Amino acid sequence: MNKTMENKTCARILIVDDELIIRESLAGWLKRDGYSIVTVESGEKALEIISKESFDLVFLDIKLEGIDGIETLSKIREIVPEMPVVMITAYGSINTAVEAMKKGAVDYLLKPFEPDELSLLIEKILTSKARDLENLYLKETIKDRIRFDRLIAQSKNMQGVFDLIKRVAPLECTVLITGETGTGKELVARAIHSHSQRREGPFVAINCGAFPEQLMESEIFGHERGAFTDAKEQRRGKLELANGGTIFLDEVGELSFKMQVNFLRVLEEKLFYRVGGSRPISLDCRVIAATNRDLKKAIREGIFREDLFYRLNVFSIHLPPLRERKEDIPLLARHFLMKFSKETNKHVENISRDALDLMMIYDWPGNVRELKNAIERAVVICRGSQIRPQDLPISVGESNKREGPDGSTKLLPLKEIEKRYIKQVLDDTNWNISLSSKVLGIDRSTLYKKIKKYNLKH
Amino acid sequence: MEKIPSPCIGINPIKLKDSSFLQGLLKEIKNSLGVQTKIITVLNDIEFAYHEGRGQYYSTRILEELNRLTPDKYLRVLAITDKDLFIPILTYVYGEAQLDGRAAIISTNRLMPQNRSPKELMKFSSRIIKEALHELGHTFGLTHCRDKRCIMHYCRTLREVDEKQTKFCFFCETLLMDKLK
Ligand SMILES: [Zn+2]
Numbered sequence A: 001m002n003k004t005m006e007n008k009t010c011a012r013i014l015i016v017d018d019e020l021i022i023r024e025s026l027a028g029w030l031k032r033d034g035y036s037i038v039t040v041e042s043g044e045k046a047l048e049i050i051s052k053e054s055f056d057l058v059f060l061d062i063k064l065e066g067i068d069g070i071e072t073l074s075k076i077r078e079i080v081p082e083m084p085v086v087m088i089t090a091y092g093s094i095n096t097a098v099e100a101m102k103k104g105a106v107d108y109l110l111k112p113f114e115p116d117e118l119s120l121l122i123e124k125i126l127t128s129k130a131r132d133l134e135n136l137y138l139k140e141t142i143k144d145r146i147r148f149d150r151l152i153a154q155s156k157n158m159q160g161v162f163d164l165i166k167r168v169a170p171l172e173c174t175v176l177i178t179g180e181t182g183t184g185k186e187l188v189a190r191a192i193h194s195h196s197q198r199r200e201g202p203f204v205a206i207n208c209g210a211f212p213e214q215l216m217e218s219e220i221f222g223h224e225r226g227a228f229t230d231a232k233e234q235r236r237g238k239l240e241l242a243n244g245g246t247i248f249l250d251e252v253g254e255l256s257f258k259m260q261v262n263f264l265r266v267l268e269e270k271l272f273y274r275v276g277g278s279r280p281i282s283l284d285c286r287v288i289a290a291t292n293r294d295l296k297k298a299i300r301e302g303i304f305r306e307d308l309f310y311r312l313n314v315f316s317i318h319l320p321p322l323r324e325r326k327e328d329i330p331l332l333a334r335h336f337l338m339k340f341s342k343e344t345n346k347h348v349e350n351i352s353r354d355a356l357d358l359m360m361i362y363d364w365p366g367n368v369r370e371l372k373n374a375i376e377r378a379v380v381i382c383r384g385s386q387i388r389p390q391d392l393p394i395s396v397g398e399s400n401k402r403e404g405p406d407g408s409t410k411l412l413p414l415k416e417i418e419k420r421y422i423k424q425v426l427d428d429t430n431w432n433i434s435l436s437s438k439v440l441g442i443d444r445s446t447l448y449k450k451i452k453k454y455n456l457k458h
Numbered sequence B: 001m002e003k004i005p006s007p008c009i010g011i012n013p014i015k016l017k018d019s020s021f022l023q024g025l026l027k028e029i030k031n032s033l034g035v036q037t038k039i040i041t042v043l044n045d046i047e048f049a050y051h052e053g054r055g056q057y058y059s060t061r062i063l064e065e066l067n068r069l070t071p072d073k074y075l076r077v078l079a080i081t082d083k084d085l086f087i088p089i090l091t092y093v094y095g096e097a098q099l100d101g102r103a104a105i106i107s108t109n110r111l112m113p114q115n116r117s118p119k120e121l122m123k124f125s126s127r128i129i130k131e132a133l134h135e136l137g138h139t140f141g142l143t144h145c146r147d148k149r150c151i152m153h154y155c156r157t158l159r160e161v162d163e164k165q166t167k168f169c170f171f172c173e174t175l176l177m178d179k180l181k
């Protein structure tokens, strides 16, 4: 398992004070702030727990029975030098507090504290800690060469993909990228583009399965005014827009047979015409295609042209599914965690061991995209600083069974899928109706009706 | 049909010099939480929580008494005082609540308007509503929220209080509604 995922701490605060009333009132206040709090009444107990558990911040009273605050501080610094310690001091002992600062305390607070001062101080300490972690992470990714453009991976097979990208990028040839949905085919195409001689030009992507045939034709080639009923204006197609750059044909296996023929001609002649046009336009863009389909099988079935396949498949890159490179999961999970906790401005800093274990055994049919969505959702739902298994929208028992009882992948009616999906969301949220209805994008009463209709049970 | 007793939040004003905001507050709480509100008298005064040395009232002690004395039929109890409140570790608090508990208290002491102009008075009652919903939010297990516009955001200054909305953000609301259902 990835080393960098370990020895990370959960946002917890330790309070060391011999006065019960201080421990309780500070703990109560900080709990309402959402932190998880541990309190102890002596330096000895503090050292004992610190040597076993990890904290993001320690509040340490200067005056303690037994070993005093200053000595406790020195010992804490020996055990965990990076753990921030804030001294709590009474009015009479400011000099000692200054001494503590010299010994490595990050700050001190005079009892009683101003509430705004306390909250500012905690925020300052915790954000600078988060920033340190992020810097450390960036340095590690660069050092370990686990980042290539916007792709992140350390597994052997993905390192192989990075090498292929570097080799093919400077060439002009057509590239065919294969892999399941969510494996990052477009990111690979973009990486090729940004390492090619055409990097200053545009990168234009088009999903070949997104439009019916006639629209597709005009999307790709553009049209002249009056070419068909709705063609009120002349319009440039994606091939023209990609002029000087790269065109990315996603889901190329979905192209209609007629479009396949058109495309083949374009690739052979390096020219194309707008729909309804007679002026040839020369093709000046690199073509990268991608598919999650088995094109060789499609050729055998007669739905994909073999000649087009060979035109596209001059150089091919296959992206392995996430389940075949599980060593990348912790790395990717952490990357998305950083991204989303920054975007949502939430202090979610790590993933619990249990949650990570769950991610490692799950088989991720939706690949990296599914992982990304799962982390985004978990960051949003998560109430503490750590993602726990219940924050993840995955459960291993159910979701890994992608095949029917006879071992084949069954095609199911929409209703059945709706029923199963609602059940899954309900189970994943522990039958939290509000949350489930928000996830499903329907209101609570509709959800109740569907639960009744499908006779779903907790 | 069987009559289901509707849950109710008891509001306990304690010797307020100015109680002009009370009816508005009851209405806002009812609207925001979807729970009935009612004026009740659990505590007549809070002198038992007075601290000689600090000249303030110890809010945690008051919460214990509120929780102990409020009849079970009340889902929550919110006390309102114009005295200044404190907890031992802090110089003052605007209010306090038992996290995931039953009792909450707010003080109008530091929310007072600068003058009696209608605009300042509006601000004053809106601050009270925000603090009341914030503390009640804590009793439903909500912790502070990073969304600056959310009721559950912890405000360091009155200005921040004035800037936040009288609304729970999407996530706080979701969590709250789950507790309330
Ligand atoms: Zn609060």
Ligand SMILES: [Zn+2]
Pocket (backbone or CB within 6 Å): B145, B146, B147, B150, B151, B152, B153, B168, B169, B170, B171, B172, B173
């Ligand atoms: Zn919120």
